[in-house]
Amino acid sequence: MGIKTSILLAALAFSHLILLFAGFFAPCDPTTQDRELPYAPPTHLRFRDASGFHLRPFVYAWTSSSAGEQSDDYQENYREDRSREFPLQFCVRGASYKVLGVFKTDVHLFGTTEPGKLSLLGTDSYGRDEFSRLLFGGQISVAAGIAATAIALLVGSIFGLIAGYYGGWTDESLMGVTELFLSLPWLYFLLGVRAFLPLHLSTVRTFFLLTGVIGLIGWARPARLVRGLVLSLRHRNYVLSARGFGGSDFYIVRRHILPEIAGVLLTQASLLIPRYIAAEVTLSFFGLGVNEPAPTWGNMLSTLQQYSVLVSYGWLLAPAAALVVTSVLYSSLADAIHRG
């Protein structure tokens, strides 16, 4: 494993750990609305005030417009209230959350004291902290991407193995099915499927549905890839000799074929994960994904469909940036694995 691969792996592991422990790293609850602070710009972390430099950074609270002005123009009317400083604190108690969905706690890595508010990436239209939503949303989006990839690769390799290994009419019929799957207009199909499902699905069920759907749509391509590999592998001499010595199909696949396609599957995984994260984002963007108030990168970005929001509140683009970074990390990793 090269240095580049190790660095990439470390970066990915680090970012995924942050997402995994989002509750600890996020200063706020992702669904709590602060109706006094819609579209508040990111809070500036400050080190210097009138009395000089401070080692411990602090923030000022936002106040909305001064009297007499139109108070609806949030962006231009938020001002820092310099009368009071709220120092940044570590390991503070705040909104309660569950670690890994099991242990309940209320300790956050950093935060500040009320009524000061630390919103590193500003707030959205309901005054919810964008940074906390980014982390919690990433949990769902990235997990959906990984789970969907696992499903796609599992189903894809099973069908690809069977088709490539047995050949003949099995191969023809299975590959016919993959062609059918590749040619379906999926977005319209999904819109239709959603219409038949019950109106309300819980976040958990939507999550499984989403990953299931993305994975089941995606199995066709890996299946064709695996099938092509297996097709050439099964005529290799060591496979033929293993068969000559009486090895069962299962033994041959496990001992001789799977190890050969493992590398390809790994590369596929690192290519598919970012693609399926983006697929979740697309589906949520069209309202087919997880519903409000639970955040995902997709439904967070869907507010940007409005032109006025897009041009006025730049910090709401944060999920798009996170998506780009994650994708670049994964595809560089795929590249590194491929080369190394």
Next chain:
Amino acid sequence: MKLIARLTLQVCLFTAACFAAAPAPEAAQPGEELARMPDVSGRYGGHLTIGQRSEPKTLNPVTVTDAVSREVIGRLMGDLIEINRSSQQTEPALAKSWKISADGRIFTLQLRKGTRFSDGNPFDADDVLFSFRVYMDEAVDSPQRDLLIIDGKPIVVTKLDQYSVRFALPRPYAAAERLFDGLAMLPKHLLEKPYREGHFAQAWSLNAQATEIAGLGPFRLKHYVPGQRIVVERNPYYWKVDHENQRLPYLDELVFLFVGTEDAQVMRFEAGETDIISRLSSENYNLLSREKSRAGSQLADMGPSLEYNFLLFNLNDLGGKKLEEVSGKQAWFRDLKFRQAISSAVDRDSIVRLVYGTRGAALWGNVGPGNKLWINQAIPHPSRSVETARQLLKSAGYSWNSAGQLVDSRGHSIEFSIITSSSNGQRMKMATLLQDDLSHLGMQVHVIPLEFRAMIDRVFQSFDYDAAIMGLGGGDADPNPEMNVWGATGTSHLWHLGETQPATDWERELDQLMQQQMVTLDYAKRKQLYDRAQQLIAENLPFIFLGSPNILAGANARVGNFHPAILDPYTLWNSDELYVRGPAIERAGIR
């Protein structure tokens, strides 16, 4: 060579046709009874461009159903009596005067003499008779037909002489003169043939030639480019004149550009490609007002509109339907205290602030502050109180379990979903705010955005929903258009559709009040009846009223006489009076 020459010639001819100047206004003829607008002044020439969200579907004023087509058709057509969008009162149009009999059943209208259609043909009582025959013909299936059939009987229209017409109503009908607004007078000489041949609905499609269409509006069709624009030019025979007796309209042309979406409308307006924009959302209005200094445009906040947005519970009779889940929840929804608790827990101030960016009004009844003539000022505006809501729920037998969830007396936890149209961002936002408000009462609410048609189907047909956020109103200030909502058998009696008998006592009283106000001619008495109706609605909360957006519009600095109104069409109702300011009048056709 010959071919090139011919092509060049054709191109030249085509350009000439496109760039041909608009017709000059005709001089007044002796005996022509023109309508003089004493307060209107302006200058001739130029054109204005309006961005439309979509392409019109038809130019037929009788069968039109969509707002975009109506925006264009309204410029081409004239009515007998008009509602002045600014004063909200009726005023004479093609009928210069009218008399109402003492019992309120007979209307006698005097038509303007010497009026001509935009193709120069005269207009008289025969055209009026023809128009009403078409509107009331079942085979034509006009959406306005229902208004003209009262108690199952049609209005009887009789010609008294060439310039007077009598309308006999089957029974007294309050503010019946308002009915005439929106009923375009049709040219008998052009439309009788398609009508007799039974294909009236196909007449005046977008493919029609400009010469086939004539109306009594300020403009007439010039040309239509599919997918791009419709251009209308001055009607040289228009029957209104300004304070100097100059024939209106001032503009040579109006251009309707098909731009696609609301965002596209805003961007085109920002870029100066369009001159007038209406029905702006507060976000876009704020966006434009930030850039106002640079662009120098005039923006108008006309105050609350007549539209009311509300939360609606499914109180339909689900007897014949297999909807056990919904019918199980209806026990809560039918409970008045439950609805009152929800109304008390709703943070309407936040809705006005976050949904409308303060450009809107909170609502506690079906008539908002925009409708100054009819609002019942006595309806209380209790402020938000989660405490009151909890008390109400407690007194109705609800309690809270250890997890803080609200449960009913049978121990079921209160959980329901709110459907709303996914294309309406404002209502989606209201739903999300409501979800949060109601979570403070321990209710689990799910917000379900649906495609508009899917939502309408659930509310009107399948009844497969718990609650919905919708909006109504916005047409006319008068209570009569509201009949179909508050009358027990109305087609928009949304919370309980298809009733043959009012289900509750208050609904019976409401139905009676609405029927009564319809036949009461005196405004003060009608107001009393409608006040009581509003009170009943506010007390019994068939809808939980949320808010009403302001009418926001904008125009380029060079647009003169820009007076938007809170009634539809918000900005183009006085298109005959709009003009282009400044010395440099562009030649028509240059764009």
